[in-house]
Amino acid sequence: MSTSANTSTKQGTISGSSTGSGSSTGASRAENSAGTPREEHMLLNMGPQHPSTHGVINLRVESDGEMILRVTPEVGYLHRSIEKIAEKVSYNGFMPYTDRVDYVAAMTANEGYAMVMERILGLVDEVPRRAYYLRVIASELCRIASHHVATGTMVMDVGAYSPFLWWLREREAINDFMEALCGARLTYNYMRIGGVMADLPPGFDRRVIRWLDHFEPSIDEFNRAASENKIYIERLAHLGVVDRDMAIAWGLAGPNLRASGVDFDVRKNIPYSVYPELEFDVPVGRGWCGEVGDSYDRYYVRILEMKESCRILRQALEGIPEGDTMAKVSRKLKPERDEAYAPVESARGEMGYYVVTDGEENAYRLKVRTGSFTATQIMQALGAGVLIADLVALFASFDVVAPELDR
Amino acid sequence: MAASKQEPVRAKSKTREPSRAIHARIEARFGEGAVALEDAVDPVTLVRDPKQLIEVMSFLKTDPELAFDFLRSVTGTDWPKLGSIESVYHLYSYQTGQAHVVKVRVPRARPDVPSVERLWPTANWFEREAFDLVGIRYLEHSDLRRIMLPEDWIGHPLRKDYVEQPDYHGIGTTRASPLDAFAELDRARRALREARGEAPPPVRTSPITPPEGWVDPKAKKAEAKTKPASKPEAGSDAGDAKGDA
Numbered sequence: 001m002s003t004s005a006n007t008s009t010k011q012g013t014i015s016g017s018s019t020g021s022g023s024s025t026g027a028s029r030a031e032n033s034a035g036t037p038r039e040e041h042m043l044l045n046m047g048p049q050h051p052s053t054h055g056v057i058n059l060r061v062e063s064d065g066e067m068i069l070r071v072t073p074e075v076g077y078l079h080r081s082i083e084k085i086a087e088k089v090s091y092n093g094f095m096p097y098t099d100r101v102d103y104v105a106a107m108t109a110n111e112g113y114a115m116v117m118e119r120i121l122g123l124v125d126e127v128p129r130r131a132y133y134l135r136v137i138a139s140e141l142c143r144i145a146s147h148h149v150a151t152g153t154m155v156m157d158v159g160a161y162s163p164f165l166w167w168l169r170e171r172e173a174i175n176d177f178m179e180a181l182c183g184a185r186l187t188y189n190y191m192r193i194g195g196v197m198a199d200l201p202p203g204f205d206r207r208v209i210r211w212l213d214h215f216e217p218s219i220d221e222f223n224r225a226a227s228e229n230k231i232y233i234e235r236l237a238h239l240g241v242v243d244r245d246m247a248i249a250w251g252l253a254g255p256n257l258r259a260s261g262v263d264f265d266v267r268k269n270i271p272y273s274v275y276p277e278l279e280f281d282v283p284v285g286r287g288w289c290g291e292v293g294d295s296y297d298r299y300y301v302r303i304l305e306m307k308e309s310c311r312i313l314r315q316a317l318e319g320i321p322e323g324d325t326m327a328k329v330s331r332k333l334k335p336e337r338d339e340a341y342a343p344v345e346s347a348r349g350e351m352g353y354y355v356v357t358d359g360e361e362n363a364y365r366l367k368v369r370t371g372s373f374t375a376t377q378i379m380q381a382l383g384a385g386v387l388i389a390d391l392v393a394l395f396a397s398f399d400v401v402a403p404e405l406d407r
Numbered sequence: 408m409a410a411s412k413q414e415p416v417r418a419k420s421k422t423r424e425p426s427r428a429i430h431a432r433i434e435a436r437f438g439e440g441a442v443a444l445e446d447a448v449d450p451v452t453l454v455r456d457p458k459q460l461i462e463v464m465s466f467l468k469t470d471p472e473l474a475f476d477f478l479r480s481v482t483g484t485d486w487p488k489l490g491s492i493e494s495v496y497h498l499y500s501y502q503t504g505q506a507h508v509v510k511v512r513v514p515r516a517r518p519d520v521p522s523v524e525r526l527w528p529t530a531n532w533f534e535r536e537a538f539d540l541v542g543i544r545y546l547e548h549s550d551l552r553r554i555m556l557p558e559d560w561i562g563h564p565l566r567k568d569y570v571e572q573p574d575y576h577g578i579g580t581t582r583a584s585p586l587d588a589f590a591e592l593d594r595a596r597r598a599l600r601e602a603r604g605e606a607p608p609p610v611r612t613s614p615i616t617p618p619e620g621w622v623d624p625k626a627k628k629a630e631a632k633t634k635p636a637s638k639p640e641a642g643s644d645a646g647d648a649k650g651d652a
Contacts, residue, residue, distance in 0.1 A: 251477060251479070365485075
């Protein structure tokens with residue numbers, strides 16, 4: 001990295017001496033492309049404040065002209081020490097903080113924490129079935145909303161603006177549902193250890209079904225506008241290919257993993273909640289427009305997942321049983337010395353909570369394993385050989401959410 | 408707050424058996440002295456000698472019946488009472504669908520653990536994070552730098568004896584509660600008023616008139632408490648008076 005500290009001045013002098021004219025960097029670039037041997041590489045800071053990084057992440061790019069030689073992600077700008085906070089607040093008091101781990105899909109972050117505590121307290125079988133169904137409804141709505149942001153911003157990063165606005169319009173409807181369900185539009189704090197906070201408001205299921213009737217055809221509309229667009233496909237196909245072995249070795253999760261051809265979904269393979277009772281498929285990358293595991297696959301898997309979430313929602317709203325929404329849980333939780341790990345399928349893949357308890361009212365240690373963390377890490381292996389203009393699309397295809405990465 | 412009674416410990420979910428079988432297989436390979444089983448909701452295999460960690464981990468990865476190809480997470484836990492730090496590994500196998508937890512314990516004074524990066528490349532950042540926040544030193548790691556905190560940060564925040572520095576490059580890490588400033592202002596105003604001999608200002612109430620038949624829940628609660636002693640209308644009167652004022 002140190003070699004590139006004063007690139008522009010050095011190149012200016014090189015070109016100046018060889019051509020006798022222009023001392024600007026632009027002139028030296030032109031000279032370089034004409035065949036002068038390059039001595040220096042350029043260091044480009046993408047971020048921390050860059051619209052394409054979707055949050056505060058710094059990608060340090062070492063490039064030779066337009067060609068990237070190395071990408072080094074520098075993270076931690078959004079580190080809020082949530083794991084340390086978990087050691088200070090009570091078990092129930094930590095629930096609102098899980099919203100902040102991933103505020104684009106806060107429901108699944110809630111669910112993971114509720115699940116790990118239920119495992120430790122032995123409550124898994126005592127949570128009412130209605131509560132599990134409510135969790136499924138909330139999580140799947142949230143997954144759709146998160147994929148709205150993921151696919152919409154990806155289309156926007158490549159240059160199309162309107163489809164992004166269409167998705168934000170649909171996402172607004174989900175925000176309204178969430179507001180009706182729990183009073184919040186972004187950080188829900190809806191789930192509780194042992195159930196959920198509130199039952200469905202009257203007329204909720206009818207409203208969601210009506211919206212689904214409108215939304216499902218609009219996916220095809222979105223596909224016509226963006227996914228099937230020739231320019232869009234050519235920007236993404238064959239870009240940043242992650243094969244099966246690489247995806248597993250680098251610990252990719254969720255849609256990113258499935259795009260590489262691994263048929264794995266926590267909801268299917270490590271069943272939790274009432275997902276075994278619901279019928280849905282797991283979309284796996286097939287190389288729709290290029291090869292398996294390229295950026296287009298990562299994008300299109302998410303589009304298909306939205307359709308599956310709609311299927312789950314219809315079944316869950318249909319089959320939701322009557323009953324309580326909370327198990328009987330004492331207000332003060334003091335689990336004995338124990339530890340557990342519980343994974344959930346978040347919108348960004350396996351989100352796992354590892355909790356160590358020691359008989360106190362707050363966790364002894366809590367760790368959150370998130371999909372964005374490994375997805376950002378793999379950039380250092382994928383960046384080499386990519387053009388700078390493609391880096392934006394490549395990074396967007398992993399759907400990294402900075403707060404989830406840094407916690 | 409009915410909190411004095413603690414929740415009875417209920418039957419834990421039946422997930423322990425597969426982990427025990429996995430542990431038995433590791434034990435059969437490395438001998439009883441090398442590993443120990445620690446019971447929890449997710450039972451843990453403790454590797455007694457940190458030097459043997461790589462050997463055990465590569466067995467877990469390459470053994471055809473275990474085949475743990477996915478390293479979910481690496482993290483650390485500080486145990487000052489035991490004088491040790493744990494490095495915790497969560498593994499999952501896409502081939503068999505099994506999960507297992509492995510731990511290694513090192514002294515706090517010399518928290519050196521061999522890096523598993525060459526087995527699973529994803530360990531790179533996980534180990535950097537455990538180094539940054541817990542202070543475990545991973546030997547033979549390719550790039551052991553802080554990841555979340557700045558390079559010149561002092562201490563490892565997830566250690567139990569961590570003391571935060573008062574400031575970082577002149578930026579304070581704590582600040583006074585803004586409510587203290589309001590309290591101070593109130594005190595100053597009262598002192599001034601008393602010095603001048605003025606009467607306290609009238610208490611401001613909400614201009615919104617409560618709807619017909621609304622009862623202040625606070626007054627209702629107070630009424631319920633004092634019901635046997637005082638007359639029942641006291642609560643609702645108080646509520647109306649507050650609304651009208």
